[in-house]
Amino acid sequence: xxxxxxxxxxxxxxxxxxxxxxxxxxxxxxxxxxxxxxxxxxxxxxxxxxxxxxxxxxxxxxxxxxxxxxxxxxxxxxxxxxxxxxxxxxxxxxx
Amino acid sequence: xxxxxxxxxxxxxxxxxxxxxxxxxxxxxxxxxxxxxxxxxxxxxxxxxxxxxxxxxxxxxxxxxxxxxxxxxxxxxxxxxxxxxxxxxxxxxxxxxxxxxxxxxxxxxxxxxxxxxxxxxxxxxxxxxxxxxxxxxxxxxxxxxxxxxxxxxxxxxxxxxxxxxxxxxxxxxxxxxxxxxxxxxxxxxxxxxxxxxxxxxxxxxxxxxxxxxxxxxxxxxxxxxxxxxxxxxxxxxxxxxxxxxxxxxxxxxxxxxxxxxxxxxxxxxxxxxxxxxxxxxxxxxxxxxxxxxxxxxxxxxxxxxxxxxxxxxxxxxxxxxxxxxxxxxxxxxxxxxxxxxxxxxxxxxxxxxxxxxxxxxxxxxxxxxxxxxxxxxxxxxxxxxxxxxxxxxxxxxxxxxxxxxxxxxxxxxxxxxxxxxxxxxxxxxxxxxxxxxxxxxxxxxxxxxxxxxxxxxxxxxxxxxxxxxxxxxxxxxxxxxxxxx
Numbered sequence: 079x080x081x082x083x084x085x086x087x088x089x090x091x092x093x094x095x096x097x098x099x100x101x102x103x104x105x106x107x108x109x110x111x112x113x114x115x116x117x118x119x120x121x122x123x124x125x126x127x128x129x130x131x132x133x134x135x136x137x138x139x140x141x142x143x144x145x146x147x148x149x150x151x152x153x154x155x156x157x158x159x160x161x162x163x164x165x166x167x168x169x170x171x172x173x
Numbered sequence: 174x175x176x177x178x179x180x181x182x183x184x185x186x187x188x189x190x191x192x193x194x195x196x197x198x199x200x201x202x203x204x205x206x207x208x209x210x211x212x213x214x215x216x217x218x219x220x221x222x223x224x225x226x227x228x229x230x231x232x233x234x235x236x237x238x239x240x241x242x243x244x245x246x247x248x249x250x251x252x253x254x255x256x257x258x259x260x261x262x263x264x265x266x267x268x269x270x271x272x273x274x275x276x277x278x279x280x281x282x283x284x285x286x287x288x289x290x291x292x293x294x295x296x297x298x299x300x301x302x303x304x305x306x307x308x309x310x311x312x313x314x315x316x317x318x319x320x321x322x323x324x325x326x327x328x329x330x331x332x333x334x335x336x337x338x339x340x341x342x343x344x345x346x347x348x349x350x351x352x353x354x355x356x357x358x359x360x361x362x363x364x365x366x367x368x369x370x371x372x373x374x375x376x377x378x379x380x381x382x383x384x385x386x387x388x389x390x391x392x393x394x395x396x397x398x399x400x401x402x403x404x405x406x407x408x409x410x411x412x413x414x415x416x417x418x419x420x421x422x423x424x425x426x427x428x429x430x431x432x433x434x435x436x437x438x439x440x441x442x443x444x445x446x447x448x449x450x451x452x453x454x455x456x457x458x459x460x461x462x463x464x465x466x467x468x469x470x471x472x473x474x475x476x477x478x479x480x481x482x483x484x485x486x487x488x489x490x491x492x493x494x495x496x497x498x499x500x501x502x503x504x505x506x507x508x509x510x511x512x513x514x515x516x517x518x519x520x521x522x523x524x525x526x527x528x529x530x531x532x533x534x535x536x537x538x539x540x541x542x543x544x545x546x547x548x549x550x551x552x553x554x555x556x557x558x559x560x561x562x563x564x565x566x567x568x569x570x571x572x573x574x575x576x577x578x579x580x581x582x583x584x585x586x587x588x589x590x591x592x593x594x595x596x597x598x599x600x601x602x603x604x605x606x607x608x609x610x611x612x613x614x615x616x617x618x619x620x621x622x623x624x625x626x627x628x629x630x631x632x633x634x635x636x637x638x639x640x641x642x643x644x645x646x647x648x649x650x651x652x653x654x655x656x657x658x
Contacts (some may be wrong), residue, residue: 084257086530093488093533094495095526098513102316105530111589116477119547122554129549130556132379133605138408146405153272159502166497169509 081110175200177653180244180338180392187233187243193425194226194233194243194287201245201289205336208657212311213321213331215250216257217290225287240399242285247340249328250291251298252278252383257288261374262296262306262324262457264408265494265501265520275372276384276404277341284399289337293327296522297491298348298376300324301594305524313355314654315620319578322352328386329356334657339387339396343373345380346479347573347598350610353386354573354623357612359640359650360386361393364631365605366411368397369404377486378409380479380602389650390611390640397633407601413631421634422641427461429639431626432566434469435595442575449614449622450572453643457570460642467562467569471554472600478555479534479599480592481548488532494520527588556604563629568639571612572597573623589651601627609636612649621649 083106090097090105097105151164160167175186175197186192202219222245229243253259253271261264274282276427282288295305303326304310311326313319314334321330325342329352331339342349353360361384368383375381385396398419403412433454454464466534496516503515521529535544562569574594584591601608607630610623628636642652 085534089530089534089537092537093526094510094513094517095521095529095530096518097526108527108588109531109534110630112527112592114481115589115592116481116544118477119474119481119544119551120545122471122474122551124547124550124554127550127557129546130553130603131549132409133556133603134409134411141405150272150591154498157269157272157494157499158188159499168497169506169512171509 081106081113176204176335179388179658180395181389183244183338184241186396193228194415195223197243197481198222198226198245198289201337205290208334208336210312211294211307211314211330211334213334214247214290214326215260215262215293215308215327215337218257221256222287222289229285229287239283239285240395241281244286245289245337246286247290247292247328247331247337248278249325249340249342249352250290251294251343251374252341253374254278254288254291257291259291259374261298262294262308262309263520263522263525264307266305267501269500271372273372276369276406277400278372280399280585292325292331292340295324295326296525297374297487298324298343298345299487299524299528301347301591302349302584303327303352304577304581305522307522310581313578313620314657315357316578316618318581319620320355320581322578323357324348325386326352329353329360331357332356332358332388333654335653339385339392341383341400342386343381343383344602345376345483346602347595349384349386350573350598350608350623350625351595352594353610354612354621355578355652357621357649358386359393359609359611360384361397361609361633361636362601362607363397363401364607366409367400367607367631367633368400369407369410371406375490377483378490379486379576380483382602387655390609390637390644391419391422393609394422394637397637416634418634418637421638424638425461426457426639426642428460429568430465430566431457431462432465432467432562432569434467434472434569434571435468436472441578441596442572443616445616446572446576446622450624453613453624454570454648456643457639460646465566467565469558469562469600471551471558472552475555475599475603476550476592476596478529478548479595479603481544482552484528484532484533485545486532488529488536491525491529496520497549523650524588537621552603555600557601558607559604568635569627571625573625574598577616577618577620577622597625606630607636609635609640611640611643613647614649
C-alpha cells in the first residue's frame, strides 16, 4: 500500500511526535519504503498458524499479593523534570 | 602488557597477585583516555573506579574475593546504574541517573567486577552501526572509517581495542552478535529468559536479551555464569537451573551435527565472507563434527516480520518518555499535548522516531491484522522451522552478517538497506533461541568475519563448547588491531 503525507501526520499525532513541515516528505518516503519491505510478508502462507507473541509461549507467572519492593517515592521523583509538593507537575488541563 | 590479556588470563593474574586491581584499572583507564577518538565510551568515572579497585585489593588482601574480583568491565549504556549516567545513547536520557541498578549490574558487581564505564550504542538500541547515538558514532578499531556494528558497537569497539577485557551488550535483532562479528570478537545472545531484563531499558520486550561481548568463548562462559539466572523482578525470567558453563567447555564435539541452511549461501553474501565461513566449517569437520544441510525457508521473511514486531513493541515501550516522570523535558510549552510532542520530537533522534511511527502504524486500527498479526504468524512459522531443523542437527551455522563492517555513513540515509544487514541474526531473536558469533577470518581490507552458531533453547553450554573447541585450534580471536597492540 502507499502512504500519504496525511497518513504520516496522523501517525505522528497518534505517537505524540511533532514533525516539522519540511521533514514530512522525507518521512513519507522512508515509511513508504519500509512498507514496501513489509509486502514481502504477503507471499507467506500462514493459514492456521497461531500468532506467536512471546518466544517462550507460556503464561506469565503470578506471585503472592505481598509488598516486596521498598518505598522509593523520593528516589524516583528525584529524577523528574518538575515536582510540586510530591506530585509530578504538568501544565493545567482543567480550567 | 596486561591489556593484551583476555578476561580469563586477567582473573588468573589477579588470583596469583601478579597484578593489583588498581594497576589493572589504571592501565585500562589510560587506554580509554588515549583512544577517546574511537568514541567507544559515553561515561567514565576514573576516581570512583579507582576507589572500587582499591577496595577490591584491600578485600583480597584480607582473603575475601569472588569470581571476578578486581576485573574491570564495561556496561552497554542501556543497563541502569546508580553511579553513572544511563543515557541509552539518547538526548532523552542524556543526564539520567537511575534510582536503581539493573539486575545484571548488581550481579556483576557482587561477583567483584569493577564498572569502568558505560559504552556507546545506537539510540535506544535501534540501529546496526552505532551511528544513531546522540553522542556521535563509534569507530571500528580495525578500520577507523568503518562502523563497529550495532547496536552494542561501543562495547565491541572497547573490547576489540583492548580498552576493557569484556563488556555487556544487548541483542534484540543481532545487536551483540553483529558488532562482535564486525570487531573480531565472541558475542553471545542467550536464550530469551536466561538473563534478567530488569533495569535493561526496553526496546522490544519479547526480543531483548542481554549477554557478554568478549575475546573468547571461555571469557563469555565466565560472564554468562554471573549474569544468568532467575530474577523475580523480571516477569519473563525463567526459573531454570544455571549449569556450570566452564565445566563443559572442553567436551569433545565429535559426532555433533552442524546444520548449514542452504539459503545462507546466496548472492547476498559477500564472497570473502563466504570463503571464511566455509573454511571455518571445514575446521569443525576436522574436529569431528558432521555437516548436514537444513532448510529454513521462512527466514527470508524474518526482516519484515522483525521490523513490524520490534517497532510495534517499541512504540508502546517508548511511550513512557513523556517529559513528566524522568528524562528530557522541552523548554517551552503551552499545554500538555505540546509538552509531550515537543519533548518527544526534541528528545528522540530520527531513527527512533521512524520506528515509533512504523510501530504506531502497524498497531493502528485497520492495519493490525495485515501487519502485526501476520508478523506474529510468520514468527510462529520461523520458530516451528527451527524446531524441525533441530530434529536433523544439533546446531545451525552460517555467517553472522552478509558483509564485513561497512563504511561510516554508507547506510545512514537508507534505513531499509541498514535493516537488511540483520538478515541472519534476527531469526534467533524471533524464536528466542541462543546464538553466538565467533571470529573466523578477515577480508582483504583486514576486517573481521564472524561465524554464527545457533543452538536450541537453553543450550548456551553447547554453543560455548563448540566455540571454545574451534578457538583451541585457531587464533583469529587472539589477533589485536595493529593500532591497539
